[in-house]
Amino acid sequence: MLDLSALKFDKNGLIPVVVQDFNTNEILMLAYMNKESINLTIETGYMHYFSRSRNKIWKKGETSGNFQKVKALYLDCDGDAILAIVEQTGVACHTGSKTCFFTNIFGEDKKSKVDILFKLIETINDRKKNKVEGSYTCYLFEKGLDKILKKVGEEATEVVIAAKNGSKEEVIYEVSDLIYHLSVLLSYFDMDWSDIFKSLEQRRK
């Protein structure tokens, strides 16, 4: 059992939990835990919360099947909030949205686009399994590894030409093309960008 002495629960015995998707870094929801739900989470490996409206513990996904596998828990500097990193099955929100925070109330819809790399791989993995008429990605997989690699070489050369032209716009366009084809290559080998990020992180140390 985890030592919960550093955690500061409110007068109802609850602590707010920010829930973040491990793969995309998206914020999925904000919920509350009591001691028992924290222990259940750690024992079972799946997120359990305390429902303030129903006044009871619930396992996320118990009715929807959209479980959250816990990867890690973090405590904030003053001990009164938890960050949970989870692997989300399906969607987090009961409305069918991936995240509960889908209502933009101020500013442009400016969520960081960093999760595009994961969405890209998801789409590519789908094309690898399911043939879609007229899909360029399907065409690449049909042609096979040599074709994918020829495109990697071609796009890298186009990056070089764009940079020699001194055009930022061209560089953006060609690097994006290269990233797309590298994503196809990673998918071909059943890998994704997490493998690359882990490698870059290790070599940075």
Add this chain to the structure above:
Amino acid sequence: MLDLSALKFDKNGLIPVVVQDFNTNEILMLAYMNKESINLTIETGYMHYFSRSRNKIWKKGETSGNFQKVKALYLDCDGDAILAIVEQTGVACHTGSKTCFFTNIFGEDKKSKVDILFKLIETINDRKKNKVEGSYTCYLFEKGLDKILKKVGEEATEVVIAAKNGSKEEVIYEVSDLIYHLSVLLSYFDMDWSDIFKSLEQRRK
């Protein structure tokens, strides 16, 4: 003034706010807002919170200089939590840590590594400005654009060879090398991976 009628404040007139870094998607902190601090945030463009311990409104960074420029606000599906996307000056935590959630209490330190691309560009930008003895990145900038582009070509070729060897490990290693050199190229043109992600997102639609 923003229409706050959809927001459900607690009996103290507060609503919890999850604060996320626009560039890296990191969760920086969890804080609370009342109506007035929301309005101040929108009027000034900088995050204002309500301190429960000091019982007053405070502008984040007013003493430390570590301001948070608000990019967007989202409301969750049941209206009782806000997600704020911010551009953080310096660090968010009073301890000097980038995020308040630095204490790992369960699981491996498995935060998604997607922010490595931004850390990489930060380091590269620093090397571009400040000469560091023995730094390979400094060497690349000294040699200039042609050298950077030769390396992009070379690393792309090494990706091809690794894939033809059928080795996942080699592919990971060489794609990582290519991503590093592409990061140097982006930095050379005063760009970063956000530019690429925006482009990929637009072309996906």
